[in-house]
Amino acid sequence: MADVRTPTTTRTLRRILLAVAIGSLVAVALGVYGGLHQAAGYSIDIGGFSSTQSVKSWLTTLAVLLGVVQLISAMMIYGRIPGPTWAGTLHRWSGRLAVLCVVPVVVHCLYALGFQTYEPRVLIHALLGCFFFGAFTAKMLLLTYKDLPGWVLPVAGGALFCGLVGLWLTSSFWFFTTSGFTF
Template identity: 60%
Template sequence: MTTAPLSPVPARDSRLVPVLIPVAVGVAVSVALGVYGRVHEPTAFAVNVAGFSGPLYVKAWLATLAAALAVVQLVSAAAMYGRLPVRAPSWTGTLHRWSGRVAVLASVPVAVHCLYALGFQAGAPRVLVHALVGCLFYGAFVAKMLLLTRHELPGWALPVAGGLVFTGLAVLWVTSSLWVFTTLGLTL
């Protein structure tokens, strides 16, 4: 019995190949963070900064900085992709890159504290959503950064990755900083 030769992958499907590896790495990062957070014995303390009343406020304010910079990311990306009614200034790309870098730097101590001091918790719905989205956020971030190095991406790949990162950070801010500020107040 003879078999028919395999047909080549259609061109539209081959454009997905550069997306698959970064997405797979992002998924692996998400799972690794979740597993680490779940099996690690929480220490109850990891990050504190002078001038704040405690680690909870350090996290809340750093996450607020990251969220504000994510809004800068969203607006600058919209400008670069021609989605705003005004022409993007020449420095928009630089603003986009640096606001993203600072946002990630602000989020790292928050993530370290969450993973190391608190672990992956699921006691309340807000906490479970926060833990799941936190893992997914960093996976999406890693995938987006890897996608930036790929050529021949489908036109939707970077905007979708950026949108996932932005949405993840927004959900993280609502389930953490907004909760802290509305429950405990805006104090430092």
């Protein structure tokens, strides 16, 4: 069980702030790129689905389900709920699979659509997309440090999970409620 009471030294605080700053730069860079990039209107599609929106919605839904696995396995790792000894492995692999699910989605969104603001849902979705990948970057950088206080990774993971759920609500949930559960 991780100790959430580890004191934060100046060196540790600098590391945390550096990771957050780099994550913030990634978020801003994605937003700027999405805003300046001339949207192509198309990208590579995955076969077997009726539309690009459908494949994106299902991949994001799978990523959210894997995010729930991440949340539960993290609670096992931190001793909040009982779990198997392989909870850490489950946590790492469910995270890797979730990232693999969202990469084609973000590539399509950035390349084909860009950063759009034509309605509040779309603006919130674009902002959450930038936030999500900024938070992902920060968490991956934080994972490289071994002397962090026990609260840092759960906060970073919680921000990442909230961003992912927000993305799902503003895209997949919206798509499923307006178009149905199509493949």
